[in-house]
Amino acid sequence: MVRRMNELNTFLFNILLFSLFFNVGISLYGIFARPSLIKKIIALTIFSDTANVLAIIVGYRGWPSPEQPPIPPVITSTEPTSEDLIRFINRAVDPLPQALVLTAIVIGLAVTLFLIFLTLQVYRLYGTTDVRRVARLRG
Amino acid sequence: MIELSTLTYLFMAMTGVVSLVATYLAILESNLIKAVVLSAIQSTTYVILFYLLMAPDIALVYIPVSVGLYPAAVLFLIKKTERTENDSNEVVASED
Amino acid sequence: MRFVGKVLGVFFLVFIIYVVFSGSVSAYDLITGVLVALATSVITANLVISNPSKLIQVWRLGWLLIYSIRYFFVDEVRAHLDVMRRILHPKMPINPGIVKVPYEVVSDYAMLTIANSITNTPGTVVVDVFPEEKAFYVHWINAVATESAEARKHVSEVFERFAKRIFD
């Protein structure tokens, strides 16, 4: 029974993982193959977001028991005792990937905002955001 | 008897599949505003994932960035530029 | 003086929201709450409140309380059950129409209250508003009356009566 449950859980979790892998593939296709710069930017955001979710999954931990979910890495008391800390360590998820993703999200946002300004400038100069037409106009 | 853990994993799987559908349609959609809206669906699914993966801190950053700021900036951009992606390989999808 | 009144009004609004959202009343929360509320209220006072003297008339709050009880336990329940019946009914009986619903209140907040009350009851949604004409245009799922005075009786009369007492 426990094993079947575990297998079901694994199946469900794998669906998530493979959906994300496919998302990576689709968004890379969008970046490299779609002609519109705006579409490329949308695909770029999806790509970096998917990378971030993958990083968070690395930091996730399995459930200690079916009723006991892992907890976010925040201590809920301001004066924790040793037992509190031990309980916390045994249930909290990995905080480091979350911190890395925090950094990565902000960086991705910065780059995307700058690319949006650049795309606007491309449109001002070329009158189009289609890279094929931009390449043709450039000669 | 179904358990909380299985339900959580089921929720993760559902959001994963929905994000796949939304991503696929967003990339292939030639109407750029629809693409933005579809990528907003994808962002919402990722918010759920961040929440379920016990990373509310990330969710708090990610919601403003992906639901609020990206669509706003891209919509500002589309308003100033072009509404559709002129993809000659594809017929522009008609609205029904 | 008027400005001080506005600031005080916004100050209490912001302070209450801050403390409720923080979920605790420790000294840290209170001190930072006062600071934040002060800064916010000075910046946004002119934007938010136009007539601070209404704030000290306490009976308005009483009307607000009565109104919300009546709204959530009578109007909402009736409207919800009606629309849920229409959704789940196999034939889906809908009869939509856009009707004109005039209003008489003066202040913007009263207008907002009426509009939100109309939209928040399922079955009616404010599609457009013309302040110079003083009329909402409401999309009504079961347009039993197309004439504006009749429609007003069905859609917004109760809300308007209360909104006038609360805000005007």
Added chain:
Amino acid sequence: MYYLSIGVLVPSLLGLAFVLPLLGMIIKNIRFFHAYASITSLYALIVAAYNFNIVVREGPKAYPFGGWWPPIGISYEIDEINSLIALLTASVMFLITLYSAWYIRSLKDAPYYYTLLLGLEVGMLGCIYTGDAFNLFVMLEVMSISAYALVGFHRNKPEAIEAAIKYGLFGAVATTIYFIALVFIYASFGTLNMADLTNKVTLFWGHNLVSGLYYGQIYAATAVALALSLWAFTFKSAIFPNHFWLPDAHPEAPTPVSAALSGLVVNVGVYAIFRFFYTIFNPFSLMSDLRDMILLVTLILGLASGLIGAFMMVVQDDIKRLLAYSTISHIGLVLIGLSIGSSLISRPDSQAFVDGLTGAFYHLINHSIGKSLLFLASGVIIYMAGGTRKLDELGGVARKNPVLGIVLITGVLQLLGIPPFGGFFSKYLLYVSYLEAGAPYISVIINIISAVSLLGYVRLLYSVFFIIPKREFVRTSRLPLAVLLVLSVACLITGLLSPIISYWLRGFVEATTSKDGILNYWVQGYLVFWGG
């Protein structure tokens, strides 16, 4: 003893950049900004030299930020190679900043320009100094975003904007791919600190007090991570399949920026490849077979980009574009030198190994100096010729200005590899190392690359020198010429002092890549803090 100068250099430069836009709103006198930027980069140069001095005297040193010992916190770790590259970067950037004062004179937007230039320097120095793999990602982004913005600085030029968006879009993909590689590394090794990774891969001690040992299937994960990070690094240094952005981006940038991008920014990718495949995944590591395969790939990529760069140079008719293709070719050469460490080519402590790496770094230095010189000179030439970049229209500029002519010849000879200049000795070392390693055909290809690129340089020299000038040229001021003279003297010095320099470099390479050196990197970067 922790030297504050190691830790404080990059953050303090960043702080100086933070105030610059605000100062730009207050102060309208453009001279102030020239002075500000020059003093700032001089400060960077002095501190970088001081840090280099520390390393030469006392060996590798690390600085833990926040007092958190690695791998809990981030640390900067400098050894001989990276402090040398940092010194090179800081000195060339100083000259470029001086030159910018001449270049930017007519534009009103000096504060933004200098902010971005300072950001570029911060990014490069941070990439070079850092001892943490994730911090490398952040610093790469700092460097790249300033580079994108600087490429698009001439906002009304369609080509510049197009190049900037191409560079920016695919650069963002490359750095995200590096982020995915880091996720794999963290997932399998449980740490991001380079010294700690080195230990885990090499098993100096193995199980770490703080970060444990391995998690899961490390072999497959490492293979994926290395492949992905190689992709990112080759993008940043414009190696063959990812070189497509460079010939557009480098010429369209403002000239001093072109010099910085071509001379220095591409070095960062090469340096990262060195750090990953010689220190972390070193020849003595558990996964050396993976590393051998990847270095073989880099060898092929290096050969390809060397040849492609050289051939494409010949057919260009735009002076800056020609120089940009020459960058691809030279970085290919450096990568060929770096690829010698594959144990399929040479043994880790053999003569060929040391010669190849020495040649690679020597060539890196020569190329940085020579290429910055040529780009800066091209800026003066274009100015004198009235804004045209076409080779056919330059028509003997150098005849009007002999100083410029001498400088130009120096730079070309440096890159071409003619004896009294440094380029010869570095190319010779590369050539010899592959002969020693028993792969003479690669030596032959190195020669072919040089020979083909000769044609390109000759075209450049011909159009600048051997055409009799038929029209009037604008006169230029002294400042850019002084900068160019300094750089050409540097070219001469790298050649004349080549025995000393190659001796030193050889020492550095041996100290960095030998087993003791790697052990020392780990000891300084991790063990010292834990009192081991």
Added chain:
Amino acid sequence: MVEELINEILMAAGTLMIVVGAIADLTGSIGLLRFPNFFVRLHAATVGTIWGAFVPLIGAALFAAGYVELGTHRWFVTGGAAVTALLILLLGPVGSHALARASYRSKAAIPYPLIHDALKEKFREGGKE
């Protein structure tokens, strides 16, 4: 003792509201799928927003206030849920209205068939659009 009774009542009320919310939510989503055009779907969305989100949020606030095992941070849940509920009460209708108005004016969504359209007459008189 009294405190326990109050907690019990709070939790019971909260549970009831949450269950009502879930049912309304499901109904709203079915309506959103079944209804023929955007303007009619707005009504189903209102069901999903007010009873589907506002009511269960208030319910969760009550539940958390009575649920002692959450520890001292339960007031955090109560406060957060209450503020969220208030915001939804304010934001939901405004968002629906803005969307409806924009899609009517820009003809992004066609509201027909309608038995009566006062707005069209208004625009025809005013000569707008």
Added chain:
Amino acid sequence: MNSELYLSVVFWVIPIYLTAFALYSVRAVKGPTIPDSVLAIDSMSYDLAAFITILSILFHSPILIAVAMVLALWVFALDIYVAKYLESREMGE
């Protein structure tokens, strides 16, 4: 204390919510018009806010709640952007 009973009742609410989310996302993906998709995202996010609150009670992690509010706030902003996009000549006007 009957907290166990109430919790088990609340627990069985989850499948209902999941079904509702599936239906919402069908509408959101299907369209057919842009306002339809936005409306579906809108309702879904508000319900998600409620659901997140319920889950944070079930998970016994009160801190997870802050997400709900921010989600509601920003999805409203999405509505407004799309409305403005459809209505106006330029986004800033």
Added chain:
Amino acid sequence: MRIKKLLVLGSLILLVLTFSLAFARGALGYYPLPLPRVRMLASWYLYTTLNPQYTNFTAMSPVAVAAIVWDYRGLDTLFETAVFFLAVVGALTLMRGVTLKSVLNNANNKDNNYGLSLISKTAARLLTPLIIAVSASIALHGHLTHGGGFQGGSAAAVAPLLVLVIFSVYFLLSRGISEKPMFMLWTAGLLGIYLTTLAAVFIGLLTGLNAYVFQNQPKFDAPVGLPAQISGTLISGSLFFLNIFEYLAVAGEFTLVFILLSMPEEVVKSFISGETYE
């Protein structure tokens, strides 16, 4: 075309399901669920993030993520801020010379002509202080619960953004929210962040004690530290200050970016055309 799209989508989903089933049944090596334990480094972070017993080895913040972001790995965050700074400077570079005053002068400045309906406008008026209150709460509790400077700042930026969209950019400008004050706010925030990261070094230089860049709490070999508590209330040293400054910087930054993005196109074009470069 639509049929083809749906077919591809269906096969993609089927592929995902097949792969997951195969891996769950152990077809290509068992791919397990995440293990119920974390990496060792993570448990170090979790153990030392708030540990009153080890006063020399703790970040004094209950939130491990915020502690990592601002204390353990503060360097990353400083340079992440730098990336954002440089991106905005790059955007300003592209828009250089375009001033807001010129935009105001070129427009026929009547609020009523612009923006959404009166209902939305009234709601936005009410919403603005609420958003600022909530975002300030998120930022100021960044060291105690989830949230922090960036989260709060980006939530606070909704307020001007909503006003910009619901009213118009001219309304925003007439209320004094223009380029320059946002610029000041932004730079003030950045400088605050920068000075906070170096605060311990300054204290160390003044007192002659050893101190590290980015130091927050005292360490074994560096007894300098920023105050972790003020009269019993936890403020976690530099985390508190950094959150405040990041809040200001981010709010200013986003407002600046969106004001730049919302400038009318004709005005910008008239500024940009006619530049020449060498």
